[in-house]
Amino acid sequence: MKDTGEIQLQGIAASRGISIGPAYCFSVPDLTIPHRQLESTSQEMSRFTNAIDSARAELQELHADLLKRAGEKEAAIFEAHQMILDDPTLRKKMEQQVEQGQIIEQALMSAIEDFANMLAAMKDELFAARAADVRDVGRRILRILLGLPDQSLKMVHSPSIIMAQDLTPSDTASMDPKLSLGFCTAAGGLTSHSAILARTLGIPAIVALGEELSQKVSPGDMVILDGMEGILIVHPCEETLQKYRNIQEKQAARDREFRSNAMQPARTADGKMIEVAANIGSAESARMAVANGAEGVGLLRTEFLYLEEKEPPTEEKQFGIYKEIFEIMGQRPVIVRTLDIGGDKPPSYLRFPQEMNPFLGWRAIRISLDRPELFKTQLRAILRAAFGYQVRIMFPMIDGLDELRRARQMVEEAKNELKVEAVPYAEDIPVGIMVETPAAAVLVDVLSEAADFFSLGTNDLTQYTLAVDRGNATIASLYQPLHPAVLRLIKQTIDLAHQKGKWVGMCGELAGMSTAIPILLGLGLDEFSMNPRAIPESKNLINHLTVEQSHHIAEKVLSLGTSAEIEAYIRQVLADL
Amino acid sequence: MFNSKIKVTNQVGLHARPASKFVQTANRFASEITVQNVTLGGDPVDAKSILMVLTLGVLQNHEILIQAQGSDAETAVHDLTNLVQNNFAEAEN
Numbered sequence: 001m002k003d004t005g006e007i008q009l010q011g012i013a014a015s016r017g018i019s020i021g022p023a024y025c026f027s028v029p030d031l032t033i034p035h036r037q038l039e040s041t042s043q044e045m046s047r048f049t050n051a052i053d054s055a056r057a058e059l060q061e062l063h064a065d066l067l068k069r070a071g072e073k074e075a076a077i078f079e080a081h082q083m084i085l086d087d088p089t090l091r092k093k094m095e096q097q098v099e100q101g102q103i104i105e106q107a108l109m110s111a112i113e114d115f116a117n118m119l120a121a122m123k124d125e126l127f128a129a130r131a132a133d134v135r136d137v138g139r140r141i142l143r144i145l146l147g148l149p150d151q152s153l154k155m156v157h158s159p160s161i162i163m164a165q166d167l168t169p170s171d172t173a174s175m176d177p178k179l180s181l182g183f184c185t186a187a188g189g190l191t192s193h194s195a196i197l198a199r200t201l202g203i204p205a206i207v208a209l210g211e212e213l214s215q216k217v218s219p220g221d222m223v224i225l226d227g228m229e230g231i232l233i234v235h236p237c238e239e240t241l242q243k244y245r246n247i248q249e250k251q252a253a254r255d256r257e258f259r260s261n262a263m264q265p266a267r268t269a270d271g272k273m274i275e276v277a278a279n280i281g282s283a284e285s286a287r288m289a290v291a292n293g294a295e296g297v298g299l300l301r302t303e304f305l306y307l308e309e310k311e312p313p314t315e316e317k318q319f320g321i322y323k324e325i326f327e328i329m330g331q332r333p334v335i336v337r338t339l340d341i342g343g344d345k346p347p348s349y350l351r352f353p354q355e356m357n358p359f360l361g362w363r364a365i366r367i368s369l370d371r372p373e374l375f376k377t378q379l380r381a382i383l384r385a386a387f388g389y390q391v392r393i394m395f396p397m398i399d400g401l402d403e404l405r406r407a408r409q410m411v412e413e414a415k416n417e418l419k420v421e422a423v424p425y426a427e428d429i430p431v432g433i434m435v436e437t438p439a440a441a442v443l444v445d446v447l448s449e450a451a452d453f454f455s456l457g458t459n460d461l462t463q464y465t466l467a468v469d470r471g472n473a474t475i476a477s478l479y480q481p482l483h484p485a486v487l488r489l490i491k492q493t494i495d496l497a498h499q500k501g502k503w504v505g506m507c508g509e510l511a512g513m514s515t516a517i518p519i520l521l522g523l524g525l526d527e528f529s530m531n532p533r534a535i536p537e538s539k540n541l542i543n544h545l546t547v548e549q550s551h552h553i554a555e556k557v558l559s560l561g562t563s564a565e566i567e568a569y570i571r572q573v574l575a576d577l
Numbered sequence: 578m579f580n581s582k583i584k585v586t587n588q589v590g591l592h593a594r595p596a597s598k599f600v601q602t603a604n605r606f607a608s609e610i611t612v613q614n615v616t617l618g619g620d621p622v623d624a625k626s627i628l629m630v631l632t633l634g635v636l637q638n639h640e641i642l643i644q645a646q647g648s649d650a651e652t653a654v655h656d657l658t659n660l661v662q663n664n665f666a667e668a669e670n
Contacts, residue, residue: 076594087626119632122634123634127592
């Protein structure tokens with residue numbers, strides 16, 4: 001092989017994607033503290049007060065910007081940074097240092113280092129990782145104290161790939177994805193904020209490339225960043241460039257196809273229409289569902305209404321929130337699940353008994369049936385808001401026909417009340433149940449008497465079938481949603497329901513997992529409801545499967561004896577697609 | 578002096594959003610408020626300081642002790658206890 005001067009560096013792939021372009025070497029601004037005369041304590045402290053005011057303004061801007069680009073969860077970090085500015089213990093520590101003769105810049109840095117070291121020494125990784133945030137805030141305040149501008153990555157003016165020793169969350173957040181085509185750091189890890197943020201913003205990234213990075217790359221060098229394999233190629237030869245350009249084009253085409261297909265109804269390669277819906281819990285997630293191509297809502301959780309307040313939510317409040325969500329979904333069907341809480345997460349106004357095992361205790365429909373006033377208020381609000389929309393009601397944790405009959409009776413009572421009051425409501429609202437206990441799964445034919453549809457809640461169904469607490473880390477490996485026992489119950493549910501002419505959906509995590517979709521399709525599942533973000537890829541997978549092929553897959557899977565065998569088989573199937 | 582001992586049951590413990598909410602709530606009161614990690618031991622810290630609250634390292638199922646002294650101490654302890662009991666009002670996901 002002829003020497004082309006091409007250099008390859010291996011790091012850890014932190015955010016998928018490939019970028020090709022010139023390197024921009026980002027160096028941290030020099031924040032050396034100059035010597036100056038110490039002023040009075042109050043003068044030193046007022047410098048600090050002014051600096052944190054400016055810092056707050058910068059952080060607010062960053063927060064607002066990231067809220068738009070990445071969402072609430074990712075932006076929250078800059079809210080936390082603002083809280084550090086106002087921290088009373090930080091201020092107290094600094095004041096003590098100043099009184100002992102340090103200028104405010106030194107006092108700030110020593111207090112910040114104390115806190116950062118304290119956090120970094122903590123056993124739990126999550127807490128230890130906060131040390132980076134404390135240092136980030138410290139550097140921001142110091143930069144302002146030194147009168148330096150907020151340069152960060154706003155200095156990048158032409159499309160480039162950023163090379164840095166390490167990046168703070170602030171650095172990453174200030175990247176413009178049009179100009180920062182990707183980034184590489186010598187330090188860092190997969191769970192660092194910068195890596196997480198890169199994945200959210202869709203910027204390809206490699207971390208932990210080591211000290212070689214600064215030695216081998218100079219400003220302006222042509223580089224290829226392979227965020228799939230974690231490889232950085234410096235001075236690529238023409239052949240390598242061509243190879244990566246081809247991969248880049250193929251991926252872009254795939255992304256375009258995913259996105260445009262997501263807006264089309266899902267259908268198998270041989271033309272069978274499959275309903276792909278979203279699990280949501282707020283108006284915000286309803287908008288996300290629509291944007292991702294959801295054809296409906298297979299699960300609208302209502303617990304949030306009950307957990308946020310000190311009082312149970314009024315009928316009017318619930319009506320308003322349901323109506324807003326139905327309006328966003330338009331004429332798409334929406335399944336509202338009635339209150340599903342338990343002693344593991346009790347609202348303050350419900351007096352819970354001390355329970356040995358809240359997951360087998362007073363929860364979900366059991367509470368609703370024991371607290372008719374609470375239940376009826378919710379049913380009235382749903383019935384009223386559903387007027388003019390395609391809404392269905394679903395009860396959680398049904399064990400048998402008596403519970404279901406009593407719950408349906410409550411729906412009838414609520415309807416009668418509204419009729420007498422001459423309030424408009426959805427008269428013919430379908431009523432169904434979650435299948436999340438083994439009892440419900442084996443009784444589907446009996447329950448069909450009073451249920452218009454069924455929706456498999458596989459998270460609880462797995463937990464109750466295998467007697468494995470899904471929150472218990474010690475036995476986490478025993479929690480197997482693809483366990484043969486769980487799959488048999490799913491098959492039985494679908495078969496029994498279809499015999500009675502009812503449809504079956506699934507709103508558990510399994511419905512959005514690529515390892516489960518081919519099996520579920522083969523078992524005849526009618527509706528898949530999942531996290532909105534999983535919709536485009538799931539639709540794409542469904543598009544590539546035929547009904548016949550999926551029947552064959554399901555048949556094979558049911559003949560296998562363990563989850564491990566099932567998973568291995570499915571991975572092979574997916575690889576061959 | 579008012580106090581309350583309570584188990585933190587939310588998934589991430591006193592970290593991220595929950596820690597911020599806890600400290601923001603504490604800052605609404607004039608009283609002096611401290612919080613202590615009973616499970617891990619250690620000293621009580623200022624409940625109004627996000628940095629100190631983080632150093633407690635409160636994880637799921639740890640017990641904490643909230644203490645307050647001052648004009649609005651009773652309400653402060655009540656509101657903070659409620660916040661923890663309601664899992665920081667996080668919707669399940």
